[in-house]
Structures are given as C-alpha cells and as structure tokens.
Amino acid sequence: MNLSLTNATLCPTDVWLKTPSIICMGTYTVNFLVGFPLNCYIIKLYLTRGRGLDVSVLFALSQSVAELIFSTAAPLPILCYVSDKLCFLNLIGFLVGSCMSARPLFQCCICVERYLAVVHPVTFLKYKPMRYRLTCAVVVWMHAIACGIIYVFYFPNMPHWIFGIMYIVILITDIFCCVSILKALCQPRPGMGQMEGVAMNAAKKKAFQLVSINLLTFLMQITPSATIFGLQPSLCQFTFDVAVSSNFITNIFAGFVQPVFFLHQAGKLTCRRCS
Numbered sequence: 001m002n003l004s005l006t007n008a009t010l011c012p013t014d015v016w017l018k019t020p021s022i023i024c025m026g027t028y029t030v031n032f033l034v035g036f037p038l039n040c041y042i043i044k045l046y047l048t049r050g051r052g053l054d055v056s057v058l059f060a061l062s063q064s065v066a067e068l069i070f071s072t073a074a075p076l077p078i079l080c081y082v083s084d085k086l087c088f089l090n091l092i093g094f095l096v097g098s099c100m101s102a103r104p105l106f107q108c109c110i111c112v113e114r115y116l117a118v119v120h121p122v123t124f125l126k127y128k129p130m131r132y133r134l135t136c137a138v139v140v141w142m143h144a145i146a147c148g149i150i151y152v153f154y155f156p157n158m159p160h161w162i163f164g165i166m167y168i169v170i171l172i173t174d175i176f177c178c179v180s181i182l183k184a185l186c187q188p189r190p191g192m193g194q195m196e197g198v199a200m201n202a203a204k205k206k207a208f209q210l211v212s213i214n215l216l217t218f219l220m221q222i223t224p225s226a227t228i229f230g231l232q233p234s235l236c237q238f239t240f241d242v243a244v245s246s247n248f249i250t251n252i253f254a255g256f257v258q259p260v261f262f263l264h265q266a267g268k269l270t271c272r273r274c275s
Contacts, residue, residue, distance in 0.1 A: 001216050010137065018081070019189030024077070024245055024248065024249075025067050025077075025078055025081060025217050026075055027248065027249050028074040028075065028078050028142070028250050029074070029078070030252070031070070031071050031074040031209050031252045032069075032071055032072070032074035032075055034256065035068075035070070035071030035252075035255065035256065036068065036072060036074075037257065038066050038072040038119040038260075039068040039071060039259060040068065041063075041263075042064045042066065042259050042262060042263070043061065043064050043065065045266060045268070046060065046064065047260075051173050055214060055275075058130070058133045058134065058137055059109045059110045059113060059125070059133065059136075059137065060106075060110060060262075062102075062140070062147060062249055063102075063103065063106035063107060063110065064099045064136050064196060065259075066098075066099055066102035066106060066144070067099075067103065067255055068261070069095060069099055069102075070095070070099040070103065070255070072090075072095075072098070073092065073096065073114075076091060076095070077092060080092075081130040086122070089155055090152050090155075091149045092155065093147065093148070093151050093152045093154075093155025094148040094149065094151060094181075096148075096151060096155070097144075097147045097149075097150065097151025097152070097155070098144040098145055098147060098151075099144070100147070100151075100163055101143060101144040101147040101148075101163075101166070102140060102141065102144035102245070103221070103255070104166075104167060104170045104218075104221065104222055105140045105170065106137075106140060107142065107170075107174065107214065107217065107221075108170045108173055108174055109136060109140065110214065111173070111174050111177040111178060111214055112173065112177055113133075114177070114179075114210070114211065114214075115177035115180055115181055118184045118185065119180050119181065119184050120241050124267045128171035162231070163225070164228075164230045167225050168177055168230065169241045170222060171218065171222045172217040174214075174215070174222070175215070175218070177257060178211050178214060178215040178218070182211055182212075186261075187210075189224070192228070209261075210242050212259070213257060213258060213261045213272045216233060216257065217255075217257045220250055220251075220254035220257070221251050221254045224243075224246075224250060224251075225247055225251070228240070228243045228247055245257075254270070
C-alpha cells in the first residue's frame with residue numbers, strides 16, 4: 001500500500017518535470033520545419049528583388065540570416081534528448097549565444113534606422129550610404145560571435161543576467177524609438193496640397209503598420225526575457241527553468257511575425273479577402 005501511494009505521488013511529478021522538455025522538443029521541431037524554409041524564402045526575396053541588394057534592407061536581411069541560423073540550430077537540442085553522444089554542447093552554446101545577441105540587436109538597428117528616417121531625416125540622409133550600415137552590421141555580428149564564444153565556455157550555466165542587462169537596454173531603446181515614430185507620424189505637416197496629403201496619409205499608414213508590428217515583436221520577445229533574466233537571482237532553479245522554457249516558446253513564435261508580415265506586404269501570401 002505504501003509503495004502504491006508512493007508511486008501515485010511520484011508519477012504526476014515525473015510527468016510535470018518531463019513536460020517542459022516535451023514542449024521544448026515540439027517547439028524546436030516547429031522552428032526548424034517552419035522557420036528554416038520561411039527565412040530561406042525571405043532571404044531569397046531580399047536578394048533577388050530589384051537591382052541587387054537594396055541598402056534599406058541590410059539590417060532586415062541580417063536579421064533574417066540570424067533567424068535562419070537560429071532555426072538551423074533547432075535539431076541540435078533534440079539530439080541531446082536522444083543520446084548524450086549526439087549532444088554537441090559547444091556548437092549549441094555558440095549558436096544560441098550568437099543568435100540571442102544578433103536577433104534583438106538587428107531589430108534594434110531597424111527601429112533606430114526608422115526613428116532617424118522619420119524624426120531626424122537630415123541625419124538619416126547623412127548616414128544613408130551603404131558603408132555606414134555595413135559597418136554597423138559588421139559590429140553587431142562581431143558582438144554576436146563574441147557572445148557565442150563566451151557562451152561556449154559557460155553553457156548551459158551561462159550567467160543570464162548579462163543578457164538580461166542587454167535586453168533591458170535594447171527594450172528601452174526600442175520603445176523610445178517606436179513611440180517617437182508613432183508620435184511623429186500622427187502629427188500633420190502644414191503646407192501640403194490635397195494630393196500630397198493623400199500620399200502622405202498612405203505612407204503614414206504603411207509606416208504605422210510596420211512600426212506597430214516591430215513594437216509588438218519587441219515586446220513579445222524581449223520583455224519576458226528581460227524580466228526573467230533580471231529576476232533570476234530571486235528565483236529558484238526549477239521556477240527559472242520553467243520560465244525560460246515558456247519564454248522560449250513565445251520567442252520562437254514571435255520570430256515568425258515579421259517574416260509573415262513581410263510576405264503579406266510583398267503580396268506573396270495566397271490568402272486574399274473575399275470580395
């Protein structure tokens with residue numbers, strides 16, 4: 001009787017402890033099966049539309065490359081659940097550490113770029129040439145690679161508060177830029193004719209949609225991460241692990257928002273409204 005009661009007590013706990021792992025494996029699978037072909041197609045569209053690479057999409061292209069690398073790394077953790085011999089911790093640590101830095105940083109670059117274009121157009125035109133954006137992209141990739149190398153030596157026991165501080169700074173920057181853009185877009189410009197006003201309203205509507213999608217993605221990806229990593233010292237290990245697993249799921253699916261929105265803007269989605 002005691003043995004039966006003991007087993008009945010332990011079984012729900014065992015299932016609860018395995019549930020995050022099962023959910024994570026499912027999330028890894030979805031990220032690879034959906035994220036890999038989706039980002040490959042996005043990168044192809046960036047590289048083949050128009051005459052060569054457009055300077056305005058350099059940061060977006062780099063972000064898609066980071067998302068592609070992140071989705072490519074998805075099968076590696078699944079191998080760790082299968083066998084310890086198939087678990088390449090150093091490679092996982094490098095890819096995870098690099099993508100954890102590159103993804104939000106390139107999102108931040110896109111947001112700052114749009115902030116300058118709307119709020120400070122003169123400064124934007126000054127730094128519009130490719131060399132400035134290319135330099136910024138190289139710096140971000142170097143920072144991401146450095147974070148990946150550091151992550152290799154500590155993974156999986158990385159001091160996450162380091163990323164928490166970076167996420168908090170990026171989050172504040174993103175919110176400031178997005179709110180400033182939305183405020184500037186809502187302000188009417190005097191001295192415009194009727195046709196110019198209609199064109200400006202259409203441009204404002206498109207910019208408002210882009211900025212809103214960016215802000216939504218920022219909040220879904222960075223806010224939970226910044227909160228969890230910031231509260232890590234006050235959380236027990238089990239609670240922290242469950243919170244990180246839940247945030248990982250949200251982070252993965254939030255990464256699909258911008259690619260799908262880009263396909264919608266490019267007219268590549270087959271779904272159409274009924275007339």
